[in-house]
Amino acid sequence: MRSLDTPDRGLDASPVRALQRCALCAPGEVCFFCDSQTAAAVNSGDMIVADRRVRRGESLFRTGDAFHFLFAVRGGIFKTVRNLGDGREQVTGFQMAGDILGTDAIGGHVHESDAVSLDESRVCAIRYAGIERLGRALPQMHDLLRKAMSGELAKQQSVILLLGTMRAEERLAMFLLTLSQRFKARGYSPTEFTLRMSRLEIASYLGMKIETVSRMFSRLNAEGLISARREQIRILDFAGLTRCVRRNAH
Amino acid sequence: MRSLDTPDRGLDASPVRALQRCALCAPGEVCFFCDSQTAAAVNSGDMIVADRRVRRGESLFRTGDAFHFLFAVRGGIFKTVRNLGDGREQVTGFQMAGDILGTDAIGGHVHESDAVSLDESRVCAIRYAGIERLGRALPQMHDLLRKAMSGELAKQQSVILLLGTMRAEERLAMFLLTLSQRFKARGYSPTEFTLRMSRLEIASYLGMKIETVSRMFSRLNAEGLISARREQIRILDFAGLTRCVRRNAH
DNA sequence: CGTCCAGTTGACCTCCATCAAAAAGTGTGG
DNA sequence: CCACACTTTTTGATGGAGGTCAACTGGACG
Numbered sequence: 001m002r003s004l005d006t007p008d009r010g011l012d013a014s015p016v017r018a019l020q021r022c023a024l025c026a027p028g029e030v031c032f033f034c035d036s037q038t039a040a041a042v043n044s045g046d047m048i049v050a051d052r053r054v055r056r057g058e059s060l061f062r063t064g065d066a067f068h069f070l071f072a073v074r075g076g077i078f079k080t081v082r083n084l085g086d087g088r089e090q091v092t093g094f095q096m097a098g099d100i101l102g103t104d105a106i107g108g109h110v111h112e113s114d115a116v117s118l119d120e121s122r123v124c125a126i127r128y129a130g131i132e133r134l135g136r137a138l139p140q141m142h143d144l145l146r147k148a149m150s151g152e153l154a155k156q157q158s159v160i161l162l163l164g165t166m167r168a169e170e171r172l173a174m175f176l177l178t179l180s181q182r183f184k185a186r187g188y189s190p191t192e193f194t195l196r197m198s199r200l201e202i203a204s205y206l207g208m209k210i211e212t213v214s215r216m217f218s219r220l221n222a223e224g225l226i227s228a229r230r231e232q233i234r235i236l237d238f239a240g241l242t243r244c245v246r247r248n249a250h
Numbered sequence: 251m252r253s254l255d256t257p258d259r260g261l262d263a264s265p266v267r268a269l270q271r272c273a274l275c276a277p278g279e280v281c282f283f284c285d286s287q288t289a290a291a292v293n294s295g296d297m298i299v300a301d302r303r304v305r306r307g308e309s310l311f312r313t314g315d316a317f318h319f320l321f322a323v324r325g326g327i328f329k330t331v332r333n334l335g336d337g338r339e340q341v342t343g344f345q346m347a348g349d350i351l352g353t354d355a356i357g358g359h360v361h362e363s364d365a366v367s368l369d370e371s372r373v374c375a376i377r378y379a380g381i382e383r384l385g386r387a388l389p390q391m392h393d394l395l396r397k398a399m400s401g402e403l404a405k406q407q408s409v410i411l412l413l414g415t416m417r418a419e420e421r422l423a424m425f426l427l428t429l430s431q432r433f434k435a436r437g438y439s440p441t442e443f444t445l446r447m448s449r450l451e452i453a454s455y456l457g458m459k460i461e462t463v464s465r466m467f468s469r470l471n472a473e474g475l476i477s478a479r480r481e482q483i484r485i486l487d488f489a490g491l492t493r494c495v496r497r498n499a500h
Numbered sequence: 501c502g503t504c505c506a507g508t509t510g511a512c513c514t515c516c517a518t519c520a521a522a523a524a525g526t527g528t529g530g
Numbered sequence: 531c532c533a534c535a536c537t538t539t540t541t542g543a544t545g546g547a548g549g550t551c552a553a554c555t556g557g558a559c560g
């Protein structure tokens with residue numbers, strides 16, 4: 001009930017807190033650490049934070065890299081790709097402003113996935129050792145981090161449900177609804193947006209083949225639920241899309 | 251490469267640290283907070299920790315419950331079940347000694363899944379407020395928690411890959427290999443064990459139907475890789491099972 | 501010994517993958 | 531600006547893995 005009725009807690013949605021901008025964020029940007037308390041710490045220089053831009057196609061980190069930094073996405077969009085070792089790989093998520101990258105490497109000290117920018121992106125690189133140290137003086141930051149990681153866990157569980165229980169059409173409908181939600185939360189139009197990821201990347205993320213993704217786009221088009229032409233998406237019927245996710249049940 | 255070559259970092263595997271038992275753990279038990287430092291804090295009464303047994307079929311928490319406690323599994327086994335709201339649901343994981351439960355609710359303050367015991371289980375219930383408070387004096391505990399959550403994220407990503415890219419036979423082979431690994435890490439036989447979960451629960455977890463699970467068990471049997479009779483499993487050929495996971499690639 | 505439930509096996513069908521080709525963009529050099 | 535190569539997306543035709551439905555098997559328990 002919850003994940004469908006409250007889509008902002010559903011698949012890959014991330015609650016973007018309406019917080020004060022931190023010292024590093026430019027107007028129009030939000031980042032994970034945008035919090036007055038935390039921003040103060042950043043200013044005071046207690047924590048090593050580096051502003052960084054990442055070009056389309058560039059990686060923040062790759063599988064096997066030693067873990068030193070967490071990354072707070074301030075603008076643009078990333079994909080994370082995880083490798084199975086036999087040539088197979090899968091996109092495990094898309095991250096945009098307000099999202100955090102690298103948390104899955106805290107435990108193993110090594111990144112288990114690639115983070116690739118799909119756009120001109122801006123991030124803050126935050127030295128993890130600094131976070132560990134600073135937490136004593138600034139417990140809010142640790143709280144923020146735990147909440148973000150907990151949110152990641154919940155998001156991934158939604159992906160697991162999508163992959164484990166949904167049919168192709170539902171998956172795509174869910175994907176579009178979630179994207180729409182995320183754009184809305186960031187102040188962009190929820191009804192009209194441009195896909196930054198290719199059909200291949202969508203297919204990988206949704207556990208299907210590129211042809212099937214294409215067919216499902218066409219089908220949603222034919223049903224009058226969306227108007228999709230290549231990367232340009234307009235959602236025409238939210239209720240219909242939501243019904244589409246539910247109806248294939250059982 | 252990594253997830254197959256180093257199975258203990260693969261699907262649902264959890265590195266069980268060989269640490270000193272904490273004050274609450276009985277001989278033969280391990281828990282998440284088994285750490286001399288942490289154990290001391292537990293003893294000193296700084297953190298509210300309650301020992302608790304959970305009977306087969308009982309829940310630790312249910313979807314919608316307010317979040318107050320994390321649970322450290324000391325013995326037995328749990329499943330977490332997440333609901334899609336239209337009748338569909340899926341088992342998102344199995345947790346045994348050393349694993350932690352409830353972390354996905356830290357962000358939203360509400361549990362988004364059910365945690366059900368599949369056995370006579372023992373857990374420590376740890377008041378989350380206590381963890382937040384105690385972290386200042388005992389940073390190791392926060393570190394432990396972050397690492398555990400990070401490990402959860404990595405585990406779930408492996409599940410996402412399993413659901414997104416693997417065929418039915420591979421999924422079951424992977425499941426058995428991972429279980430074996432987890433038993434081994436806990437000092438039990440990796441070659442011979444009893445499944446505590448039903449075929450239905452396995453099917454749900456692996457995103458397939460009960461009939462398919464049954465067929466795949468039969469197939470692995472026929473191939474001489476395992477000897478499975480109902481819940482009693484013996485692994486006859488580890489290399490063969492591993493090859494089975496790889497071979498269906500592409 | 502019959503009932504019940506979990507698991508297995510069989511027969512059939514559907515959804516999606518696969519293979520193939522056309523269509524629509526994108527980029528490059530003349 | 532056009533011709534040509536090349537990539538990405540769409541559409542079509544076909545087949546196969548796994549879902550569905552149904553019957554059977556084998557423990558567990560009264």
